[in-house]
Amino acid sequence: MDDSAWLVLRGLCRGLHLAGYFGAFGTAFFAALFGPLPGLKRLAWAGFVLALAGGAAWFWLQTAYFASANAPASVFAALPLVAGYTRFGWLTLARMGVLLLAMLCAQAGRWRVAALLAGLGVLAQSWLGHGAAMGGPEGNALLAFSLLHIGAAACWLGTLPALALAVARSDTPQALAQAYSRLGLICVALILASAFLQYWLLIGHLSAFLTTGYGATALLKTVLFAGLLALAARNRFHLTPTLPTSRKALRRAIAWEIALGLILLAAAGVVMQLPPPAMAGMEMG
Template identity: 35%
Template structure:
């Protein structure tokens, strides 16, 4: 049981880390203007994505070690041989996905370190971190089916991961903006106001993709019946996850229709600190719910 909890925590850490890296990189592409990608806040985003990639490699190595121990039946990690790792990495789809993830994350780190055009840098980091995030589909139910059904399941899982990553990363990007030491300046608050007000279209697309892919995933796993929602642990966890997502949507609506317009109005009045503080508190609450959602996803992924 202790090993199951360690696996869940490890999966949660991977989901959080990879989602954050991909989402922040994407946010820098669709939310920041060309000139803004050269500002200090963009440099913080670049560092954030690079650090997420470094952590992602470390977590992936730990994850592969845990998987090797479980698959080999070894009692201790000291019993693991290089042959077991070679067999897992070269002989399974999960191992191939793991290799692609490591390469994609290493590329992301390289892009973060080397001097590039800021726009090209964030686009390239979005692609590499997006590929890395997509490989997590092979570590869950997405890899349980064969043939066309398997391709549909993987595509749905990857879409779900990307949409979730875009949401989680946007929350982190907003929090970085809202907690920046420069948040008292007119320019930084103006960026926060514009991006929070303009997130509605992207947010709507994210919610649509999450809903559509979530329905597809449920049908492929549990079948076209609602009975498992109340009769199985999987269904009960899924219902809990849906309640948390509804809470996130309620907070997002408050941000969109009350707090963001209030922040925009404060730009003219000069009373920015209070408006930023209220938005920051709401973002922290939404981010907390996001962590709980990903924790439920990490648990759901190990259930049969």
């Protein structure tokens, strides 16, 4: 595989890890907000397993990239160095440790503590981004936008599997769906605002959406997000008012949202591996 194929693979693994993390956090958050339901613990553990598998694959590929190693033995030898001496290494391991702790709390029925711990792990991902690495006023602004973006995305996309389960099992699905809509609206507003501000700093110019890999992937994310919004609007204005008759249709629509959300997170994983267009021309010498 050439470099760009490895880059995409690293990004996809990062996206899967993020999706699993979002799912585990979102399930705990949903239970903390709307009350526990049978099946939520299993859903949270499924998210944990996906976060662990995606994270392990991402860690391996990232180590191979850091050490410029191809042979499995060389990558294996570099793992302790990455774990101990890079922010990526210790932060990824710490985040997985925190998620495991959160899952144990969820297993014990302490959903609020689980949501808080997993939420911290979700937000910590921002310290692997451009803003935290840059420092200074611009870096701090980017870090703040990233925290808002990732937090709001986790609250929305991460709670969708739990919502699908709850819509199927709740005695009052309409009240639940209406309460969820309010959460969704806040998240969407925060995602839109923080995405725009990050694009403004990292992409720099409209033409870069079509002329760079970063811009094109960001554009794909925007299109997928628009699709998610359309589905969410249909759920809110068409399917929710006719509940419980439309229970099946709503569950199907949420399943589509989850599928689109997974693709969007995979694209997000890839975009985080690419150089933002605004930095073009910085090489010296």
